[in-house]
Amino acid sequence: MNALLDKLTLKALNSGVCSGHSRWVTSTAAPISSDNPTTGEEIAQVIPADAAAYDTLVADAQAAFQQWRSVPAPKRGEVIRDLGALLREYREPLGELVSLETGKIRAEGVGEVQEMIDICDFAVGLSRQLYGLTMHSERPAHRMYEQWHPIGAIGIITAFNFPVAVWSWNAALAAVCGDTMVWKPSELAPLCAVAVQHLANRVMADHGLSGVFTLAVGTVGQRMAEDVRLPLISFTGSIPTGRRVAQTVAGRLGRSLLELGGNNAILVSDKADLDLATRAIVFGAVGTAGQRCTSTRRIIAHETIVDELAARLVNAYQQVRIGDPLQPGTLMGPLITLRAVEAMGHALERAVADGGKLLTGGKTRPDLGARFVEPTILRMPAQSEIVREETFAPILYILTYRTLEEALELHNGVPQGLSSAIFTDSLREAEQFLSASGSDCGIANVNLGTSGAEIGGAFGGEKDTGGGRESGSDAWKAYMRRQTTTINGSRDLPLAQGITFE
Numbered sequence: 419m420n421a422l423l424d425k426l427t428l429k430a431l432n433s434g435v436c437s438g439h440s441r442w443v444t445s446t447a448a449p450i451s452s453d454n455p456t457t458g459e460e461i462a463q464v465i466p467a468d469a470a471a472y473d474t475l476v477a478d479a480q481a482a483f484q485q486w487r488s489v490p491a492p493k494r495g496e497v498i499r500d501l502g503a504l505l506r507e508y509r510e511p512l513g514e515l516v517s518l519e520t521g522k523i524r525a526e527g528v529g530e531v532q533e534m535i536d537i538c539d540f541a542v543g544l545s546r547q548l549y550g551l552t553m554h555s556e557r558p559a560h561r562m563y564e565q566w567h568p569i570g571a572i573g574i575i576t577a578f579n580f581p582v583a584v585w586s587w588n589a590a591l592a593a594v595c596g597d598t599m600v601w602k603p604s605e606l607a608p609l610c611a612v613a614v615q616h617l618a619n620r621v622m623a624d625h626g627l628s629g630v631f632t633l634a635v636g637t638v639g640q641r642m643a644e645d646v647r648l649p650l651i652s653f654t655g656s657i658p659t660g661r662r663v664a665q666t667v668a669g670r671l672g673r674s675l676l677e678l679g680g681n682n683a684i685l686v687s688d689k690a691d692l693d694l695a696t697r698a699i700v701f702g703a704v705g706t707a708g709q710r711c712t713s714t715r716r717i718i719a720h721e722t723i724v725d726e727l728a729a730r731l732v733n734a735y736q737q738v739r740i741g742d743p744l745q746p747g748t749l750m751g752p753l754i755t756l757r758a759v760e761a762m763g764h765a766l767e768r769a770v771a772d773g774g775k776l777l778t779g780g781k782t783r784p785d786l787g788a789r790f791v792e793p794t795i796l797r798m799p800a801q802s803e804i805v806r807e808e809t810f811a812p813i814l815y816i817l818t819y820r821t822l823e824e825a826l827e828l829h830n831g832v833p834q835g836l837s838s839a840i841f842t843d844s845l846r847e848a849e850q851f852l853s854a855s856g857s858d859c860g861i862a863n864v865n866l867g868t869s870g871a872e873i874g875g876a877f878g879g880e881k882d883t884g885g886g887r888e889s890g891s892d893a894w895k896a897y898m899r900r901q902t903t904t905i906n907g908s909r910d911l912p913l914a915q916g917i918t919f920e
């Protein structure tokens with residue numbers, strides 16, 4: 419473990435407040451301990467920001483913005499290209515640290531770093547494509563167009579489950595857009611953030627920069643939401659916290675970009691390839707121990723194939739190797755905290771009280787460690803309240819349907835709207851699922867699962883998921899301000915709408 423920490427410039431005690439190479443800010447706050455969820459043992463400690471350190475950091479990010487906003491976007495892209503190159507070099511150790519600190523299996527940890535690399539590549543290309551539209555003016559010899567300008571120093575608040583990738587979706591785009599940023603990572607995964615800050619520092623130093631990428635570990639979320647110096651807060655996390663952040667940011671008329679919880683379902687039709695569906699469901703529901711916002715939580719299966727599908731799933735679940743996430747062959751590691759284990763237990767009690775029939779799992783695995791649980795499947799008679807909630811754990815609820823309309827009603831009958839999928843070989847059913855009266859989610863897939871989205875698409879969802887879009891497509895627009903410009907190239911002053919004012 420020490421060799422890994424050394425490779426990533428981490429020590430037993432680390433500063434968690436930084437705005438650049440040799441700009442680690444001192445703080446009087448008590449260190450927080452980062453635990454390995456597999457063993458419960460401490461990995462290392464991080465000193466979070468106190469109020470003064472936080473203020474220094476925001477001031478640094480604001481000062482950096484004064485210059486950074488005027489650097490040509492393709493030049494800003496070069497910085498992100500170097501960040502991507504460094505991440506390629508550190509893919510394995512950083513992926514391993516993600517696995518160590520969050521308990522996701524090594525392949526998923528490394529995959530997460532790959533996601534960072536991918537978004538860097540995307541952002542480099544984007545740095546030459548921050549396009550605005552041009553419009554034909556109704557006035558002679560006038561020209562209209564819109565341009566996109568950087569918005570300022572922004573806040574990025576990320577969750578434990580994707581401790582580095584979510585930062586990179588925001589950071590790579592924000593940087594090429596000309597913003598500087600303050601990152602508040604989850605207190606459950608501060609070491610990943612410190613390791614990434616070290617890499618960002620190296621890139622900034624190579625380009626003679628500081629304050630573009632800054633880090634503030636600690637309980638600074640509320641302060642950020644209230645801080646008028648941060649015009650945009652990008653928040654990834656739970657629905658209740660996201661609601662509070664959004665309300666606070668709205669109170670000062672700031673902008674928030676929300677990526678909150680999901681309650682993602684897969685519809686499995688009687689015309690589905692059950693082999694494919696089973697594999698996708700197992701990855702979606704068991705992967706990351708059910709702790710992705712895109713995890714598959716509900717199966718809505720046609721009544722004629724539900725028994726067959728359930729049998730296949732139970733069989734697959736019983737072969738899932740649970741254990742040390744860094745061990746080759748392990749498919750599921752621990753949950754992040756003891757509280758998460760308790761929350762899973764409570765959810766299972768409520769589901770059983772609602773008439774849920776336990777098909778497999780349901781127990782904790784103290785023999786493996788205090789935070790280990792079995793992946794669990796319940797067959798539910800109805801979509802009761804607990805099924806409509808997001809429990810961040812590997813629980814899969816199976817519901818049945820007779821008509822596709824009925825299935826869609828169940829599908830959309832939850833407060834969240836992030837990801838969704840249908841398994842069917844019927845084009846007609848797939849099209850119905852993708853139509854305006856189909857899935858109400860931000861992501862809708864056909865014959866693939868709900869999790870594991872590529873970075874090229876816009877990522878996010880509707881309803882309680884918060885409506886934000888991050889990552890690919892035109893998500894970059896959230897990080898910029900739009901300016902509509904009209905230029906008069908004539909010697910007259912015609913007014914719009916044909917108004918005369920003489």
Ligand code: UN1
Nearest residue numbers: 580710711712869870871
């Ligand atoms: C999250 O859980 O917050 O689509 C993000 C996926 C990943 C991202 C998940 N690319 O599952």
